[in-house]
Amino acid sequence: MPAKTLYDKIWDAHLVHEAEDGTALLYIDRHLVHEVTSPQAFEGLRMAGRKVRAPERTIAVPDHNVPTSADRAQGIENPESRLQVETLDRNAREFGLMHYYEMNDIRQGIVHIVGPEQGWTLPGMTVVCGDSHTATHGAFGALAHGIGTSEVEHVLATQTLITRKSKNMKVEVTGTLPPGVTAKDITLSVIGATGTAGGTGHVIEYCGEAIRSLSMEGRMTVCNMAIEGGARAGLIAPDEKTFAYVMGRPHAPKGAQWEAALAWWKTLFSDEGAHFDKVVTLRAEDIAPVVTWGTSPEDVLPITGTVPDPDSFSGGKVEAARRSLDYMGLTPGTRLQDVAIDTVFIGSCTNGRIEDLREVARIMEGRRVKDGLRAMIVPGSGLVRAQAEEEGIAQKLQEAGFEWRMAGCSMCLGMNPDQLKPGERCASTSNRNFEGRQGRGGRTHLMSPAMAAAAAITGRLTDVRELA
Amino acid sequence: MQPFTTLTGVAAPLPQVNVDTDMIIPKQYLKTIERTGLGKGLFDEMRYDEEGNERPDFVLNQPAYRNAEVLVAGENFGCGSSREHAPWALLDFGIRCVIAPSFADIFFNNCFKNGILPIVLPQEQVDIVMEDARRGANARVTVDLEAQTITTSDGTVISFEVEPFRKHCLLNGLDDIGLSLQKAAAIDAFEAQAATARPWV
Numbered sequence: 001m002p003a004k005t006l007y008d009k010i011w012d013a014h015l016v017h018e019a020e021d022g023t024a025l026l027y028i029d030r031h032l033v034h035e036v037t038s039p040q041a042f043e044g045l046r047m048a049g050r051k052v053r054a055p056e057r058t059i060a061v062p063d064h065n066v067p068t069s070a071d072r073a074q075g076i077e078n079p080e081s082r083l084q085v086e087t088l089d090r091n092a093r094e095f096g097l098m099h100y101y102e103m104n105d106i107r108q109g110i111v112h113i114v115g116p117e118q119g120w121t122l123p124g125m126t127v128v129c130g131d132s133h134t135a136t137h138g139a140f141g142a143l144a145h146g147i148g149t150s151e152v153e154h155v156l157a158t159q160t161l162i163t164r165k166s167k168n169m170k171v172e173v174t175g176t177l178p179p180g181v182t183a184k185d186i187t188l189s190v191i192g193a194t195g196t197a198g199g200t201g202h203v204i205e206y207c208g209e210a211i212r213s214l215s216m217e218g219r220m221t222v223c224n225m226a227i228e229g230g231a232r233a234g235l236i237a238p239d240e241k242t243f244a245y246v247m248g249r250p251h252a253p254k255g256a257q258w259e260a261a262l263a264w265w266k267t268l269f270s271d272e273g274a275h276f277d278k279v280v281t282l283r284a285e286d287i288a289p290v291v292t293w294g295t296s297p298e299d300v301l302p303i304t305g306t307v308p309d310p311d312s313f314s315g316g317k318v319e320a321a322r323r324s325l326d327y328m329g330l331t332p333g334t335r336l337q338d339v340a341i342d343t344v345f346i347g348s349c350t351n352g353r354i355e356d357l358r359e360v361a362r363i364m365e366g367r368r369v370k371d372g373l374r375a376m377i378v379p380g381s382g383l384v385r386a387q388a389e390e391e392g393i394a395q396k397l398q399e400a401g402f403e404w405r406m407a408g409c410s411m412c413l414g415m416n417p418d419q420l421k422p423g424e425r426c427a428s429t430s431n432r433n434f435e436g437r438q439g440r441g442g443r444t445h446l447m448s449p450a451m452a453a454a455a456a457i458t459g460r461l462t463d464v465r466e467l468a
Numbered sequence: 469m470q471p472f473t474t475l476t477g478v479a480a481p482l483p484q485v486n487v488d489t490d491m492i493i494p495k496q497y498l499k500t501i502e503r504t505g506l507g508k509g510l511f512d513e514m515r516y517d518e519e520g521n522e523r524p525d526f527v528l529n530q531p532a533y534r535n536a537e538v539l540v541a542g543e544n545f546g547c548g549s550s551r552e553h554a555p556w557a558l559l560d561f562g563i564r565c566v567i568a569p570s571f572a573d574i575f576f577n578n579c580f581k582n583g584i585l586p587i588v589l590p591q592e593q594v595d596i597v598m599e600d601a602r603r604g605a606n607a608r609v610t611v612d613l614e615a616q617t618i619t620t621s622d623g624t625v626i627s628f629e630v631e632p633f634r635k636h637c638l639l640n641g642l643d644d645i646g647l648s649l650q651k652a653a654a655i656d657a658f659e660a661q662a663a664t665a666r667p668w669v
């Protein structure tokens with residue numbers, strides 16, 4: 001047998017049909033659905049008189065539009081947001097979806113946090129969602145990627161996806177991470193090195209000692225941003241940490257099924273000598289805590305750096321950098337650590353898990369959010385929120401000056417009332433710093449939870465290593 | 469889906485790299501439950517100022533390009549989210565073809581599902597079409613999908629590649645759900661086999 005990559009193995013196990021020109025029909029094990037990208041798909045089914053083929057494989061949850069204020073059980077104020085959430089409620093009912101976590105269910109949360117938390121995401125699966133950050137689930141060694149609404153409709157109707165095989169790309173991170181450097185710094189540094197189009201047309205497999213040593217939460221953070229590097233999906237081969245995380249989750253296999261699953265999962269790795277079309281290697285020792293300075297996730301620099309001069313770039317990037325700096329209100333040569341912020345956002349599918357909140361709590365120990373700053377924590381799910389409360393983290397963070405919110409996407413993209421005002425500058429643990437992403441005219445600096453906590457303390461971009 | 473065969477129209481130049489989906493259609497327009505009516509929000513922040521007035525310097529606000537049907541852009545067009553609202557907004561505005569040196573994968577896919585033809589050309593050839601587009605409304609380009617050619621206003625012919633299956637669907641306006649449902653027997657067979665091989669799924 002020829003040597004196969006992890007991606008090849010999962011692909012082969014799900015191939016229903018492949019035409020001569022390479023157009024393939026791929027079977028989908030789990031279809032995750034949220035309220036923003038699904039209404040038109042359900043409407044399409046309704047108009048064509050079609051059913052959902054596998055309602056037991058379809059998991060739905062509202063997350064983008066839901067308010068994160070404590071009074072949300074009383075209803076959603078914004079009429080358009082309310083309509084979108086109600087439309088999902090109705091579609092879930094009408095189409096007989098068997099796993100729907102409505103807004104007031106404690107298990108509600110960001111779809112990419114809920115999936116793994118409930119044990120829907122398992123190694124070797126195919127997982128899709130009308131959402132580009134579906135790549136998150138690749139942390140389990142599942143082939144997971146975002147699709148458009150027409151494809152959502154296609155998956156609902158057929159439980160398959162028309163697709164083509166991507167190329168294989170290996171991103172290896174060797175060695176041991178220095179203190180103060182986290183999964184977020186790895187994933188941002190990879191994008192800084194490859195660019196936002198570096199992974200286009202590829203499925204990335206992350207490997208190497210630094211990746212292996214990450215927790216499952218950290219691995220999800222890394223895979224989450226594969227899409228920001230242009231890749232369709234990110235993958236990490238499952239290992240004992242993966243199995244330990246999955247075991248006992250509500251929808252994970254049990255008993256003999258577990259044993260059978262485990263036997264197969266253990267075969268899910270890239271064979272010795274398997275072919276990769278592209279290989280990128282980074283040394284963990286070279287990675288520093290980073291922040292973004294511009295409006296593309298590739299605009300990454302170590303926190304010790306200075307705002308770059310657009311003329312130091314080449315090609316179309318010169319104009320793009322000039323535009324970015326203008327939008328961000330930054331001057332070349334300014335030390336990143338001198339940039340003052342107004343807001344701190346901790347949350348999103350990149351960094352809204354319990355480990356992230358623990359990390360923030362650790363940095364905040366004996367310290368406070370700087371007076372006048374708006375600092376919010378939005379747990380990734382109701383269960384993350386409950387766990388943080390149980391561990392006493394929630395109380396400590398509130399005492400330190402953070403707002404403690406209900407679960408949802410929140411200020412990651414500001415479709416709900418949590419938004420930046422024009423010109424406001426935010427230290428954010430989310431994944432996109434595009435113009436207007438967190439609110440029209442808002443300025444986003446992406447960073448790790450530890451770095452965001454450090455910024456909350458000083459009121460400016462800060463090297464967390466100086467506080468630790 | 470409306471078929472795409474040939475198109476002759478005005479091409480608008482947007483020589484910017486990494487045009488992301490948040491720029492193409494920002495989040496406030498994602499609250500719709502319809503596919504139509506998004507054209508007004510296309511490129512919202514570049515097209516309008518804070519008061520909602522048009523910015524005269526933005527290309528699609530200039531008289532020559534108000535009816536553009538082709539967009540010529542920089543590399544990595546459509547990066548970012550999976551929102552199909554991006555092609556829906558382009559379509560609603562009247563854009564049926566986007567030409568760029570590269571596209572983000574999901575956006576590229578989404579275009580085909582909506583009767584929009586995304587064309588990848590080497591940078592030098594994009595530059596030729598871009599130059600032509602800069603001449604304004606008199607410079608109409610012709611895109612012929614069957615022949616896989618772009619003809620600029622001065623008669624320069626550039627060929628492009630497109631995957632055969634996608635070309636077929638686009639030329640005929642085919643709904644691929646219908647096509648896949650014809651493979652129901654294969655899907656059933658796969659499910660039966662998977663139920664034995666991986667019963668825990």
Ligand code: SF4
Binds near residue numbers: 110133
């Ligand atoms: S948290 Fe942000 S990136 Fe993640 S699904 Fe929600 S909006 Fe998308």
